[in-house]
Amino acid sequence: MRVLITGITGFVGSHLAEFLLAQGDEVYGTYRVRSRMDHIQPILPKIHLVECELKDSVSVMQLVERIRPERIYHLAAQSFVPTSWNSPQDTMVNNIIAELNLFEAVRKQGLQDCRIQIACSSEEYGMVYPEETPILETNPLRPLSPYGVSKVAQDLLGYQYTQSYGLHIVRTRTFNHEGPRRGEAFVLSNFAKQVAEIEKGLKPPVLEVGNLDAIRDFTDVRDVVRAYTLALRHGIAGDVYNIGSGFTWRIGDALDELLKLTDVQIEVRQDPSRMRPSDVMILHCDASKFMKQTGWKPEVPFAKTLHDMLDYWRERV
Helix, strand or coil: CEEEEECCCCHHHHHHHHHHHHCCCEEEEEECCCCCCHHHHHHHHHCEEEECCCCCHHHHHHHHHHHCCCEEEECCCCCCHHHHHHCHHHHHHHHHHHHHHHHHHHHHCCCCCCEEEEEEEHHHCECCCHHHCCECCCCCCECCCHHHHHHHHHHHHHHHHHHHHCCEEEEEEECCEECCCCCCCCHHHHHHHHHHHHHCCCCCCEEEECCCCCEEECEEHHHHHHHHHHHHHHCCCCCEEEECCCCEEEHHHHHHHHHCCCCCCCEEEECHHHCCCCCCCECCECCHHHHHHHCCCCCCCHHHHHHHHHHHHHCCC
C-alpha cells in the first residue's frame, strides 16, 4: 500500500511508520520545519518525507495530488490538553482546519478508494458519570477542554464527509496510550523522565505531580498502531470505534508501579501549577465493538509499557 501518515515525526506516527514498513508498505509522511526528527531518525532512509503545512489548503492539495495515497492515517494535531487551555484558538485551527483541508483534497482529487483513519480521542467524552462506565461509543460527548471540543469537531467532520461525499473515513476514539517516545508533557512519561533525572542526580529526589486521583485506561502505543491498521482494513466507513485496554489505573497507583522500577527513594509532592481548570475524572474504555469488528486485542502488558518508557528516558536525560 502507498500510505500517508500526517504527523509521522510524532510519538504515534513514528511507531506506526515502523509497523507499516515491516508490513512492506510504501510510507510517506508530513513534517514541518520545526518538527523534531529524532523519533524517525533510524527509518529516514526508508520513508518519504514531505514538508507540508496542513493548515494551508494549497499545500495539502499539492501533497495529495503528488502522492495519491491509498491509505491515510491522520495523526497530526495539537494533542496536549493543558496547551489547549493556554491556546484554545490555535488548538481549534490546528486540529479542525488541517483535517478539513485533507478531506477536501481527497474529495477534489477523486480518491474515492482511499481509506482514511482519523485519530479522535476519549477526551471527547469528558464529563462521564460512574454509572456510564465502561464507556461505549454511544455515550454522550461532554468535552471538558478546548482540546476535547476540537476532537469532537474532527470526529463529526469525518462522519459528515462520509455521509455527504462517500469518503471512506473510519473514526477511532483512542483512550490514553503510552510507551517509549511519549512526550515529556504527558503524565506517565513526565513521571518517568523525573525518575530518570533523579537517578542521574540531575534533580533533587522529589517528584512533582498534579491530580493523582484521575482514573485512566492505558494502552501501549505498539498495540494502538496495530489497531489503527486494523481499523482501515476492517472498519466500516463512517463508523466510530473506541480503542483501549478495558483496564483502569488511578494515576497515583500507576505512579506507584513506576516507582517500583527504581531503587532511589523519591518523595512525591503535588504542584498546584500542574492542576487543570477542570479534569476528566474517569476514562474507562469498552472496546468490545472494535474487538468484534477487527479481532484486535491489546497484547503489551502495562508493566512493560512503564519499563520501556523509563528506559527510554534513562537513555536520554
